[in-house]
Amino acid sequence: MRESPKEVAVVLRRLAESLESDIPVTLPLAGESVFVPAAADVRLEYESGAGARELTIRVRWGVAAALSPYLIHRHGDQVRDAAGRLWDVLVYGQELTDGTWEGWLEFSPRTAGLPPKRTGRETTQPDRVALEHWATGLEPLYLAGAFERAT
Numbered sequence: 001m002r003e004s005p006k007e008v009a010v011v012l013r014r015l016a017e018s019l020e021s022d023i024p025v026t027l028p029l030a031g032e033s034v035f036v037p038a039a040a041d042v043r044l045e046y047e048s049g050a051g052a053r054e055l056t057i058r059v060r061w062g063v064a065a066a067l068s069p070y071l072i073h074r075h076g077d078q079v080r081d082a083a084g085r086l087w088d089v090l091v092y093g094q095e096l097t098d099g100t101w102e103g104w105l106e107f108s109p110r111t112a113g114l115p116p117k118r119t120g121r122e123t124t125q126p127d128r129v130a131l132e133h134w135a136t137g138l139e140p141l142y143l144a145g146a147f148e149r150a151t
Contacts, residue, residue, distance in 0.1 A: 003029075015042075015059070037061050047074055069094040072103060072128075073135035079107060079147045086110040087117070089143055091135035093128065100124055101131040105146045117150035 003011070011027050015036070018025035024038045040061040047054045060068060075089035087107040095101050102124050107117040125131040138146075 012057075015057075043070060045071055047071075049074070070128075072132055075135075075138060075143065077140050077143060078110070079143050081147070085114070087147065089138075091138070093125075093131045093135075095128070096124075100126055101128050103131045103135060105143070105150065107147055107150055117147065119146050119150045122146060 007028075011029065014025050014027055018036065018038070019042060022038050025036050027034050027036060036059060040059050043056075043058040043060075045054075045056040045058065047056075069092045071090060072093045073091040075091065077089060079087045079089060081087065087109050090106045090108060091103055092106055093101045093103040102121045104122050105119045109116065123131070123134050125134055
């Protein structure tokens with residue numbers, strides 16, 4: 001979907017008003033009227049690297065919102081495998097039904113043609129903020145061990 005800057009501004013303004021007032025909103029998107037409930041999960045994600053920057057505003061609701069993992073942190077360090085190939089380190093998390101958050105690591109190859117690798121659950125934290133704190137404190141030695149555990 002490609003919208004003009006003015007169309008994006010209208011949607012963002014209406015979404016912001018909805019968030020500030022804690023009320024549902026109907027947004028004009030892709031030629032449709034999309035109803036967004038007040039309880040929708042709104043996330044801001046920012047990534048930068050290799051001269052590129054990206055800001056994503058993600059709004060989710062319904063069953064899929066509760067089950068979807070979130071990118072928690074893109075680690076500044078990379079992991080090098082035995083063949084000398086570099087892998088980016090991404091920390092993902094997901095809220096569990098009891099309100100706690102589990103986190104795991106995904107390793108994305110910098111070499112084309114290799115599949116990504118993922119660990120099992122590496123941590124369970126009481127909330128998303130605690131998971132974000134955990135993710136930012138991971139040291140290179142831990143990342144290397146997690147890479148070996150990943151499949």
